Amino acid sequence: MSGPDWAVPYITKRDGEQGVPESMLSLRYNRAGRPIGIRYTHELARNRDDRDVLWARVSQDLSPRTMRPVGKPLFALMHPARQRETMAALRCQVCHGQPSRNKLGYLFLEMAGHAEVEGIVTAQPPVCLDHAVAGINDCRRLHERGYVLLRSKVPRLHGVIGQVFRAVGHQIEALPPLLHDDGSDYPIPYTRGDLMPYVLASQLVRRLTGVTLVDIDAELEAAGRDRLAIRRGAGTRCPAHRAPSLRACTSRTASGSP
Numbered sequence: 001m002s003g004p005d006w007a008v009p010y011i012t013k014r015d016g017e018q019g020v021p022e023s024m025l026s027l028r029y030n031r032a033g034r035p036i037g038i039r040y041t042h043e044l045a046r047n048r049d050d051r052d053v054l055w056a057r058v059s060q061d062l063s064p065r066t067m068r069p070v071g072k073p074l075f076a077l078m079h080p081a082r083q084r085e086t087m088a089a090l091r092c093q094v095c096h097g098q099p100s101r102n103k104l105g106y107l108f109l110e111m112a113g114h115a116e117v118e119g120i121v122t123a124q125p126p127v128c129l130d131h132a133v134a135g136i137n138d139c140r141r142l143h144e145r146g147y148v149l150l151r152s153k154v155p156r157l158h159g160v161i162g163q164v165f166r167a168v169g170h171q172i173e174a175l176p177p178l179l180h181d182d183g184s185d186y187p188i189p190y191t192r193g194d195l196m197p198y199v200l201a202s203q204l205v206r207r208l209t210g211v212t213l214v215d216i217d218a219e220l221e222a223a224g225r226d227r228l229a230i231r232r233g234a235g236t237r238c239p240a241h242r243a244p245s246l247r248a249c250t251s252r253t254a255s256g257s258p
């Protein structure tokens with residue numbers, strides 16, 4: 001597969017994909033009439049995952065022929081359902097095909113700057129070898145900040161990034177965003193049973209364990225692949241790391257929630 005549509009990451013949000021407004025959220029009560037979390041006014045079964053976490057509803061514009069998203073890409077944003085689907089199934093974040101995987105595990109491309117690579121918590125799904133090359137070569141943010149290419153034997157489901165609400169009487173109120181000191185999103189682990197019922201999730205995150213740092217040239221050689229040939233065929237854009245034509249790159253993995 002080749003061409004400009006293929007070059008846009010599957011998980012990237014597209015212009016025109018609309019989120020359901022927060023006014024459609026309300027408190028969820030138990031039988032005793034006590035608030036136990038948040039819900040959509042007209043909730044659908046697919047709005048919750050198998051851990052009962054509520055997910056941001058955003059429309060999707062998919063080509064009926066290819067089932068690929070259409071519309072102008074908004075590279076700084078991820079589509080909640082597509083990111084969740086891709087991360088849950090451990091597919092390549094760009095082409096949605098099988099990611100690179102060998103005896104050392106799944107391949108992930110991360111921003112540099114981690115004090116310890118074992119245990120990195122990430123919202124970036126894995127990549128196939130072609131899209132690892134594309135990200136390394138074409139992502140300006142990775143050029144500026146550096147990158148780590150790694151394999152994880154066990155990328156464990158860890159939690160979600162999302163908006164946290166609280167009950168105020170019979171109303172709900174959005175709490176300030178949970179952020180790290182560097183301004184990046186703070187993932188909420190599933191162990192936070194007090195917060196999770198009040199979270200509107202927009203990104204699924206995994207903790208990478210059994211981590212080995214790897215080298216792209218050694219990976220390509222082992223796979224019998226040629227970097228230049230891959231670049232000619234792909235020209236991929238890296239979601240959340242790169243904007244069109246390398247002009248407006250952002251490191252913030254902003255959510256696609258309303």
Ligand SMILES: [Zn+2]
Pocket residue numbers: 092093094095096097127128129130131
């Ligand atoms: Zn790929």
